[in-house]
Amino acid sequence: MLAKKRGLFLFFLIFSLILASIYYIKFAKKAIVAPEPLTPKVEIIERKVENFAKKSYFLAKLHSNKSIIIISETDGTIKNKEFQIGDFVKKGQIIMQMTDTRKVLELKESEDLLEASKARLDEASSNYKNSLKLHEKNIISDKEKETQWNLYRSYKFEYEAQKIRYKKVLWEFDNLSIRAPFDGYINKYFFDIGQKISRGAQLIQFLDNNLLIGKANISSENAEKIRNSKGPLLVKNNKYSIEAKLLGIGRQMSNDAPSYKLEFEISNEDKTFIPGEVVELEIIIAEYKNHISFPTSAVTMEEDNYYLFIMKDLKVKKIRILPIRLNNKILIVPENKIPPQYKIITNGQAKLQDNDQVRIKN
Template sequence: MALSLLLAVSCGEEERQETKKTIKVQVMDVGTDLSNSNHSVLEYSGTISSDATVNASFQVSGTVLQIPVQIGDFVKKNQLLAQIDPSVYTSRYEQQRAQEQLAKENFERINEVYSKGSIAEIRMLEAKSQYEQAKAAANMTYQNVRHTKIYAPMDGYISEQFMEAGDLAQPGQPVVEIMNIKAVKAVIPIPDGEINTLGKGDTATVKIPALANYEISGVVDEISIQANQGSPVYAAYVQLDNSDKTIKPGMACTVTFSNLEHKKGGGQSLIIPSECIAVTEDGKHFVYVVDQDHAERRYVQIGKLYDNGIAIEDGLGQGDKLIVSGYHKLTQSTPVEIVKKAN
């Protein structure tokens, strides 16, 4: 009986000594080491689009006489793009001009008689009104004559041609499409969980495989505020200089953002190695940090997963010494010894 009691006491002492054994660990300073700073790299696949695109169309209907441009042509502002048959509108304008001239002569004759006091004022006012109406009708008809021609609203390239000579054009029906590619944009889809990571003015590097992986820097100048219909994806636009017109709309591209701050509700999140995070049986996430030479279990709220780790939204503070090696041997309050700082 005494021997059994002695063995039990001995085993208990060994167990207590085991629990007090100091564990050697490596740590990293949260939010200060480069590897876990709250700046990261995000990469998206996108497509090049033109900075400005205009569909040129007639404001009046008629049969297309000519389209003196072709797809790929460079056009200057105010250059003729297309023309419809103006004969109907010219004829109407000549008729209106004749009526205007007749109304003008009638008004001048009646006004002269009125100035001599030989006719009532109402007769003069009626003649004046008829002249003004005829003049307005002639001006309106002349605008229709002008609208039988389409001129380029800007410098650019003809990217599409929707009609041919002989087709019947209707008001607002596109005839040709003009693209301005002096500046272009990389259009990239952004998941809803990352849309607040980007902001106007953020810089990006755009790589274009079709141009032998040509790289160019750009700036975010527009971010959609509404997701695509049926999909929680937003669009961001990165402005690129294309003075030499080498980059063409439709080219695939890869857009990389470096040194972005991961934001949530206006604050910042910290990035730590994902392998340092453990999960309890009830699904809570936790890590170990060093607190006065002891391991402290710290429950954390995790965020988005990135290339260099996972975002911690709550539970860690900048400067905390996160245990990144030896943590699998730890329990709450285990004595620890920092052997070296993790790279």
């Protein structure tokens, strides 16, 4: 019985050792073998040679080249306004209508007096002509003919005086209608409907927008760049872009840092822009031919030196560069700085070293 128990014990012991050996062979050895490192993945762009232009941008405000203040030529009360601020008005159109009851009555009286004076003049003219015929026939004397002539002259002077008075009254009455002096825009009203106006009061600010003047404050550095630029000066708003004529750059007197004022003009016959509008100026300050561009994220910096990682046949090459900043997102270098057939690594280069192998992200 004891021998039988020993046999079972040995059997289970040997069986356990066999299982442990199998487990060790199958799993423990695998745990000891170190995993191979993964090849880093990177994002790339193609090497592309192009021409580039570096641009500067400024804000400027537009002003009308022709601005007048329309004043009242007579007294009156504003009856209505035919247009709103910002509306375009053609030459001769009525912008504002005033009224004055006294002038209406005065005009009617002047018309009646002129008409009566004209009737007397016509009668005196007819009488004088008849006197000439009668005098030729010796029916009336020289004195009677002279009397008719004097009457005619008197009524003639009276009529001319009444006509001058009528024209003056008519001119004042017509000036109750405020008309556009030229094609332009209403920029400001100085009075509202119902207000009384005195002769000489300012009524309307009126602008001609066919030619606009722009002004921008710039630094001395940008002033020098613009003077040396041969590129066009572009004026832009949210919808349109137009080339402007540079009028000049002048220094502004100030206690602060030196500054300059840039002035330009644009043709605005299409009414694309309006006075008072703030626009963006764009000017080319440098041009670069046969350069290669890449995003700023592609560059790494070590001890004030700039480096770029490029790749050929999945093998990395680290090169030192002196990039030119085109704008906040793009850098460029001459084409000879990046050898042909190489691609530029733009992402995933943080831990790369020269001659590393890489994979390309899908």
